[in-house]
Every structure is written in C-alpha cells, then in structure tokens.
Amino acid sequence: TAGITQAPTSQILAAGRSMTLRCTQDMRHNAMYWYRQDLGLGLRLIHYSNTAGTTGKGEVPDGYSVSRANTDDFPLTLASAVPSQTSVYFCASSDGQGSLTDTQYFGPGTRLTVL
Amino acid sequence: AQSVTQLGSHVSVSEGALVLLRCNYSSSVPPYLFWYVQYPNQGLQLLLKYTSAATLVKGINGFEAEFKKSETSFHLTKPSAHMSDAAEYFCAVRVYSSASKIIFGSGTRLSIRP
Numbered sequence: 568t569a570g571i572t573q574a575p576t577s578q579i580l581a582a583g584r585s586m587t588l589r590c591t592q593d594m595r596h597n598a599m600y601w602y603r604q605d606l607g608l609g610l611r612l613i614h615y616s617n618t619a620g621t622t623g624k625g626e627v628p629d630g631y632s633v634s635r636a637n638t639d640d641f642p643l644t645l646a647s648a649v650p651s652q653t654s655v656y657f658c659a660s661s662d663g664q665g666s667l668t669d670t671q672y673f674g675p676g677t678r679l680t681v682l
Numbered sequence: 683a684q685s686v687t688q689l690g691s692h693v694s695v696s697e698g699a700l701v702l703l704r705c706n707y708s709s710s711v712p713p714y715l716f717w718y719v720q721y722p723n724q725g726l727q728l729l730l731k732y733t734s735a736a737t738l739v740k741g742i743n744g745f746e747a748e749f750k751k752s753e754t755s756f757h758l759t760k761p762s763a764h765m766s767d768a769a770e771y772f773c774a775v776r777v778y779s780s781a782s783k784i785i786f787g788s789g790t791r792l793s794i795r796p
Contacts, residue, residue, distance in 0.1 A: 571725075602786075607691070609772055609786035610726070625783060657725055668714060668733045668776075671784065673725030 570594065571674035573658050579680045580648050588643040588677050590658030598661045599641040600625075600671065601633060603654040610657065616641055648681045655679070684709040684775045686756075688787035696795045701745075701760040703790050705773030708754065714776035715756045716784065717747055721769045729771070732756060743767070768794045 574589045592599065597618045602610040602625075612625030616635040630652060632644045641660075645652055656677045661669035689704040707713050714733055718726040730741025737749045743766075747758045758771060770789050777783035 607788055609788045611786070612783055615783070659726075668731070670728050670731065671726075673727070675723075675725050 571658055571660060571672060573656075573674040573677050575677060576675070577678040577680075579682060580645075582649055582681055583647055586645050586648060586679070588645075588656055588658075588679070590641045590643070590674060591639050592641075592658075592660045592672075592674075593639065594660060594662070594672070595638060596660035596662050596672070597638070598669065599635065600659040600661075601631070601641070601643045602657045602659065603627065603652075604657060604676075605654050613643065613656075648679075650681045653679060653681045684711075684713060684777050685785055686715070686773045686775045686787040688771075688773050688790050690790055691788065692791045692793065694793040694795060695763050697765055698762050701758070701763045701767065701792065703758040703771050703773075703792065705747075705756045705758065705787060706754050707756060707773075707775050709775065715747075715749065716774040716776075717741065717745070717756075717758050718772045718774060718786075719743075719769050720772065720789075726772065729758070763792075763794050765794050765796070768792055 571592045600615045601613040604610045611627045614633040616622045619638045658674040659671040661671045685708045687706045716731045717729040720726045730739045732749045740746045745760045772789050773787040774784045
C-alpha cells in the first residue's frame, strides 16, 4: 500500500498567494494530522481531524485551514502565505480516533518556501 | 501540561559504540511516550512507544528505551551503533487534554563515525 502521499513534494510560493497542500491516505485511518517542522523546534501540530467531518486546532493553527470531507483526504490551505510559513509540512494519520496509545504514520513531507 | 526535553541537539558516536539519546518528560499524569526516527528527506517513523505495560520498551532496529519515573526520563539506547542509524531522533509525549495531540521534542541528530 502507498500509505500516505503528499503533494507537491516542494513548492516556492510568492507571499500573499494561496496554496493547498494535499494529503491522501489509503489505510482507512480515522484520524489525520498536519505538522510543520522547523529547525530546532521539532514538529508542531497545526490542525487535526479525529474523523471525517470534524477538525480541531493544534499548537500553531493561525494562517492555516483544513477540511475533512472524507476519510482519505485532509488538505491544508494557506489563504495568504507569509514568509514565516516557510517550513516542511508533514501529514500523518493514526488508526484510532486519537486514543492515547495511537501510533501516527507520517507522509514524506512537502517543503514550502514563501518569498 | 505535558512536555519533553531532548538533551543534546547533536550526538556523534563511533560505529559499534553505545548510542544514548536523552529525553526527559514533564507530566502530572502517567505519560504516554514515543520515539520517532527521521531519515534524511523522509517522514517520521515510529521506533517504539511506552504505554505503561512495561518500563523497558524494545523497538525496531535494535533500539530500546527505559521509562524511569523517578528520573522523569525515557532515554533511547542501542548497544552497538551502525552507520545506517544516522538520522534525526524525536522524543514525543501524548497530550492528555486532547488525545489527538503529540508534543515533539526538538530532536537529536545522530551521526556515526566510521
């Protein structure tokens, strides 16, 4: 199985432009997550979804929005990109509904540069 | 609130030597702890997780971690380093207030010297 796919692999974006990062999983996992990874800060949770139709805010949600129309897809949208959103973005999924012992599985990441 | 602190942003060991990556946690409730590994240009992969079943947890690739409540630690070890172990390692803790949230440490880059 492919697991989790993310697109694009990398992108350079002008400040002020909008962009949607795509994430698709084929494991039928209920819960999905978006993280950003910045040097020296580890991974920080942007938004999550425990099940299709529901979403929640993570540690750093400002400037980002998500939707969860179905089980497989969890797109992340930047409405008006700013340079501080330059980062590597990882999508993840887990097989429970966010239970404490869930294991999260990660996609390969999208490297975004905002100029 | 739960948090983790990784001591040392970069650790370098010789091939065949002991690997020790340090992680201390802060939690007012019994924590659920994880170690993830990230190889260059890849996503994170679960190495092992502590869920209170046993204090010594064995993971993939010969790694293990011991939960020590008295020291609030969950250090990752491997008896003999291999060149393929070179990667970034992240300690993480599950947040009780929202089971969907994992707090990651800042990461430790492990280098292996021939």
